[in-house]
Amino acid sequence: MATGTGGILAVIDPTRNEQWALQKAVSLAKNRENSRVLAFVCAHSEAEYDDPEAYRSVEIKRHHLWLADLIAGLDAEGVETVPVVEWGRNWREAIVGAADDAGIDLVVKRASGRPELLASSDRELIRTLDSALLLIKHDPVRELQKVLVAIDFNATDDGHVALNEAIIGLGKRIRSSHGVELHAVCAYPESDKFVHPPDVARSLEIDRSRAHIRQGKAADVIPELANGIDADLVIVGNVGRRGLAGITIGNTSEKILVDIHADVLVLAEEAVVERSAA
Numbered sequence: 370m371a372t373g374t375g376g377i378l379a380v381i382d383p384t385r386n387e388q389w390a391l392q393k394a395v396s397l398a399k400n401r402e403n404s405r406v407l408a409f410v411c412a413h414s415e416a417e418y419d420d421p422e423a424y425r426s427v428e429i430k431r432h433h434l435w436l437a438d439l440i441a442g443l444d445a446e447g448v449e450t451v452p453v454v455e456w457g458r459n460w461r462e463a464i465v466g467a468a469d470d471a472g473i474d475l476v477v478k479r480a481s482g483r484p485e486l487l488a489s490s491d492r493e494l495i496r497t498l499d500s501a502l503l504l505i506k507h508d509p510v511r512e513l514q515k516v517l518v519a520i521d522f523n524a525t526d527d528g529h530v531a532l533n534e535a536i537i538g539l540g541k542r543i544r545s546s547h548g549v550e551l552h553a554v555c556a557y558p559e560s561d562k563f564v565h566p567p568d569v570a571r572s573l574e575i576d577r578s579r580a581h582i583r584q585g586k587a588a589d590v591i592p593e594l595a596n597g598i599d600a601d602l603v604i605v606g607n608v609g610r611r612g613l614a615g616i617t618i619g620n621t622s623e624k625i626l627v628d629i630h631a632d633v634l635v636l637a638e639e640a641v642v643e644r645s646a647a
Contacts, residue, residue: 592628
């Protein structure tokens with residue numbers, strides 16, 4: 370699975386032994402040309418010290434040593450992995466800054482463990498990232514078998530249309546490279562917005578039985594279907610990130626992120642439109 374040819378930033382969680390984000394990032398980088406992985410950790414302490422600058426320097430160095438030990442041997446797997454340590458109270462801002470500075474096109478992060486955190490911290494990260502974000506919910510060694518793409522076929526504006534095309538294209542590429550079972554879901558609010566399943570099936574070149582059209586709110590439809598087919602990965606689009614809107618299916622990102630059991634890949638509208646215009 371790949372969203373581009375740029376670098377991947379893996380968010381390291383110093384409170385965990387298993388670094389799922391790093392495992393997944395390295396696995397993805399192996400399938401991308403000239404791609405490197407930034408192993409990123411944001412360190413900070415609220416404790417007071419006589420010489421805070423000296424303490425900060427020591428802590429950054431300590432985290433660098435820990436990261437170096439963590440990524441030791443990954444270069445031998447053919448993946449360039451670079452340790453990056455930032456010092457800051459706001460880890461989300463630190464991630465966004467590091468991703469922007471390095472020209473990252475994909476950030477990989479283990480999903481926050483508790484629902485209330487998942488609905489807030491990960492959502493805020495989605496709103497501010499210019500890159501795609503992959504939230505890992507299960508052990509990355511699990512084989513990718515079923516992928517669900519969420520599409521808004523009622524969208525007419527250029528941003529949504531480009532985002533739909535990007536999601537469809539990515540779904541096709543993942544199916545081609547991994548041989549997965551590809552599904553599509555389209556939620557529609559009212560009968561006059563009904564989307565014909567054969568149209569969806571043709572657009573993704575999938576069997577009619579895998580084109581799922583459901584009436585209702587996307588926040589309800591997408592998680593229910595994803596869990597019902599036991600999807601391993603769900604791909605959604607993200608628009609209006611800096612306003613009040615959430616992802617492409619409206620201000621419903623909390624429910625989707627919390628209720629879906631699969632990994633969730635969020636594509637950013639701005640990045641998609643920028644690439645399509647280049």
